[in-house]
Amino acid sequence: MTTLLSARWYSIVISCIYIYVPGPFYCYEMPMDTFSADQLMNTNVKNAFRHGNPTMVTGKIGGALQMDGRGDYLDGGDFSRTCLGDLDLCTYGLTVSLWVKFTALQQGDHILDTGGSGVRIYYDAGQLVAEAQQERKSWRATWRGAQTGKWYYIELSWKPSDGLRMFVDLVQVDHAVTYRTIQPRQGAGKLYLGTSNYNRARDYASAVVDEVEMCYGDRARLLQFDFIQRGAYETSDRAT
Numbered sequence: 001m002t003t004l005l006s007a008r009w010y011s012i013v014i015s016c017i018y019i020y021v022p023g024p025f026y027c028y029e030m031p032m033d034t035f036s037a038d039q040l041m042n043t044n045v046k047n048a049f050r051h052g053n054p055t056m057v058t059g060k061i062g063g064a065l066q067m068d069g070r071g072d073y074l075d076g077g078d079f080s081r082t083c084l085g086d087l088d089l090c091t092y093g094l095t096v097s098l099w100v101k102f103t104a105l106q107q108g109d110h111i112l113d114t115g116g117s118g119v120r121i122y123y124d125a126g127q128l129v130a131e132a133q134q135e136r137k138s139w140r141a142t143w144r145g146a147q148t149g150k151w152y153y154i155e156l157s158w159k160p161s162d163g164l165r166m167f168v169d170l171v172q173v174d175h176a177v178t179y180r181t182i183q184p185r186q187g188a189g190k191l192y193l194g195t196s197n198y199n200r201a202r203d204y205a206s207a208v209v210d211e212v213e214m215c216y217g218d219r220a221r222l223l224q225f226d227f228i229q230r231g232a233y234e235t236s237d238r239a240t
């Protein structure tokens, strides 16, 4: 008889070697492991630069980027003509995932923002909020469980026919099926971590961010095609 002593779960995305082949499920990966001067390396986000004085710390996998809430952020460049910055251009939806550990939880802190026609993750009124905006349609998913000092694996999955789902540590915490009709949020479709497209003082997050992945496809479809993998696995610790 085999008894499972401990179990962990993992999240991986197929290596860049495979995803450089152009396809509908293209993924961007930002491992946050290496910077050359201020440019993020080992990533297919070609123009990602850190600003302020964020520091490299030990992350969930290798290094991670720690931002102090006072002007630290990462600018990933212009995505306004892609699915990430303009959801109208997504063929199969969008999945965004990242590890985050909050140092503080302050109103308005933005973990990720891709602009007024994209997605964002921010803290508002005691909730972690995820929003996806396609033209005048806005989906909003929320989660009240965030605490400081703990790592969370946050995932967003969006497609028009399914709405917006938010997962925390592989558990779905909200599913916004319907959308509100709102005025388009202004703002260029740039990719920011640790702030928004507005770079307002209150938008700067105090958090550690690691392993940011953004894939062109909703989560269920990516899983179906084994393009991403999520789930539990057994460690080698066994008792007989």
Ligand SMILES: [Ca+2]
Binding pocket: 031, 032, 033, 059, 060, 061, 062, 063, 064, 210, 211
């Ligand atoms: Ca890392």
